[in-house]
Amino acid sequence: MTVVFSGEVTCPVCGSKTFRYVELLYETPFFGNVLIQSGYCSTCGYRLFDVEYAEVGRPTRVIFTAKDGLDVAKSFLIRSKTGIIHSPDLGFSLEPGTHGDTFISTVEGFMYKVIDYAERLKLLEPEAAEKVDKFISTIYRKIEEGGFTLVVEDPLGKSFIMPYRQETVRVEHLDEARG
Numbered sequence: 001m002t003v004v005f006s007g008e009v010t011c012p013v014c015g016s017k018t019f020r021y022v023e024l025l026y027e028t029p030f031f032g033n034v035l036i037q038s039g040y041c042s043t044c045g046y047r048l049f050d051v052e053y054a055e056v057g058r059p060t061r062v063i064f065t066a067k068d069g070l071d072v073a074k075s076f077l078i079r080s081k082t083g084i085i086h087s088p089d090l091g092f093s094l095e096p097g098t099h100g101d102t103f104i105s106t107v108e109g110f111m112y113k114v115i116d117y118a119e120r121l122k123l124l125e126p127e128a129a130e131k132v133d134k135f136i137s138t139i140y141r142k143i144e145e146g147g148f149t150l151v152v153e154d155p156l157g158k159s160f161i162m163p164y165r166q167e168t169v170r171v172e173h174l175d176e177a178r179g
């Protein structure tokens with residue numbers, strides 16, 4: 001990963017010079033060169049996040065298996081507006097729309113986000129609290145130990161995982177015939 005630009009610039013929304021902007025170039029083995037743009041304005045709260053490809057994005061499914069805590073702590077997850085993230089073994093799914101924010105985060109940071117969503121669910125559905133608490137303690141354990149799978153699907157191919165170890169990721173292009 002190469003930092004192309006990092007600094008405070010003029011915010012495109014409020015005009016203050018408090019827009020912290022970072023551009024990263026990442027050479028993916030699966031997607032070619034990817035330019036990641038991320039920014040946050042501390043004055044007005046404007047957030048920017050985008051992923052640009054040298055090539056046109058294709059519908060993709062990225063299957064990531066965290067073998068241990070190191071994979072969790074050191075792999076990065078990039079989620080665009082169109083990305084769906086689910087875990088078949090942990091039993092959760094984040095859809096665009098309801099959880100539509102874009103982000104770049106470590107897988108660990110993402111798992112804490114999942115815990116936040118679960119905590120919110122507990123407020124909305126107190127009768128499910130016991131079940132949700134069990135889920136939350138499982139997530140805490142998996143952050144430490146790994147041993148779970150995340151599947152990231154994106155019709156525009158703009159969501160993916162930058163793994164700490166390459167062999168933990170498998171990519172399928174959904175516009176190709178399986179075989």
Ligand SMILES: [Zn+2]
Nearest residue numbers: 011014041044
């Ligand atoms: Zn601003």
